[in-house]
Amino acid sequence: MANLPSGTITFLFTDIEGSTSLWERDPEAMHIALELHNTVLREAIGAHAGRVFKIVGDSFQAAFALPAQAIKAAVAAQHGLLETTWGATGALRVRMGLHTGPAETQGSDYAVSHTLNRVARVMSAGHGGQILLTNAVAELVSEHPPKGVSLREMGKHHLKGMTRPETLVQVVAEDLPSDFPPLHTLDIQIATSSSEHAPPGELSMLDRIGRGQFVGRERELAQAAHTWQAATSGQGQVLLVSGSLGSASPG
Numbered sequence: 001m002a003n004l005p006s007g008t009i010t011f012l013f014t015d016i017e018g019s020t021s022l023w024e025r026d027p028e029a030m031h032i033a034l035e036l037h038n039t040v041l042r043e044a045i046g047a048h049a050g051r052v053f054k055i056v057g058d059s060f061q062a063a064f065a066l067p068a069q070a071i072k073a074a075v076a077a078q079h080g081l082l083e084t085t086w087g088a089t090g091a092l093r094v095r096m097g098l099h100t101g102p103a104e105t106q107g108s109d110y111a112v113s114h115t116l117n118r119v120a121r122v123m124s125a126g127h128g129g130q131i132l133l134t135n136a137v138a139e140l141v142s143e144h145p146p147k148g149v150s151l152r153e154m155g156k157h158h159l160k161g162m163t164r165p166e167t168l169v170q171v172v173a174e175d176l177p178s179d180f181p182p183l184h185t186l187d188i189q190i191a192t193s194s195s196e197h198a199p200p201g202e203l204s205m206l207d208r209i210g211r212g213q214f215v216g217r218e219r220e221l222a223q224a225a226h227t228w229q230a231a232t233s234g235q236g237q238v239l240l241v242s243g244s245l246g247s248a249s250p251g
Contacts, residue, residue: 093128
């Protein structure tokens, strides 16, 4: 594909929530639904000067020269999906992630980079119908967001494979759903795992340490959770991290 944006790019990645089970349940109906889905996304992306450079299964990857264009395309696509008349599959719910960063074109594609890995992780953290941005995108449009759009900061989250926590921002747009379950990040997985594995009558790792101590301290939370999981899977002896997070005491 010619004329792919180059330099600092805003990427939009999308994915259909629960598509595997939909394919297994009714492949014929899913094939029809996918055609409708593809039409909606192509039209929304093209209408806002975006370029679809890759489709992997039912996931779209598109590039935009400007972040506002990418947000408008995502919002338009979500509206289009809501307005589509679906068949036996029911409405397809699509999660979307956006990130702005440097990228190099490589023929009709982009070279593998931290930018592409990052937007993929952001998209994976969301739910069907949800649009998530990195703070890099949000800062570029915060003073003049697209009409009918506001931004809701979701806090810092640890994303799989990412060293540093990422500040995620949700797009809130008129006539689109705005309330979703907790994001699919390592933070919620750790918290859920520690609660599920706590014996009856015992507190989870977060409760025993003290949840309030970890507000704004996501890295320490992740380290403490891994320590908890490793200890409880062994001899049952658990080291609780002290208030300073620099020493430990028996649990």
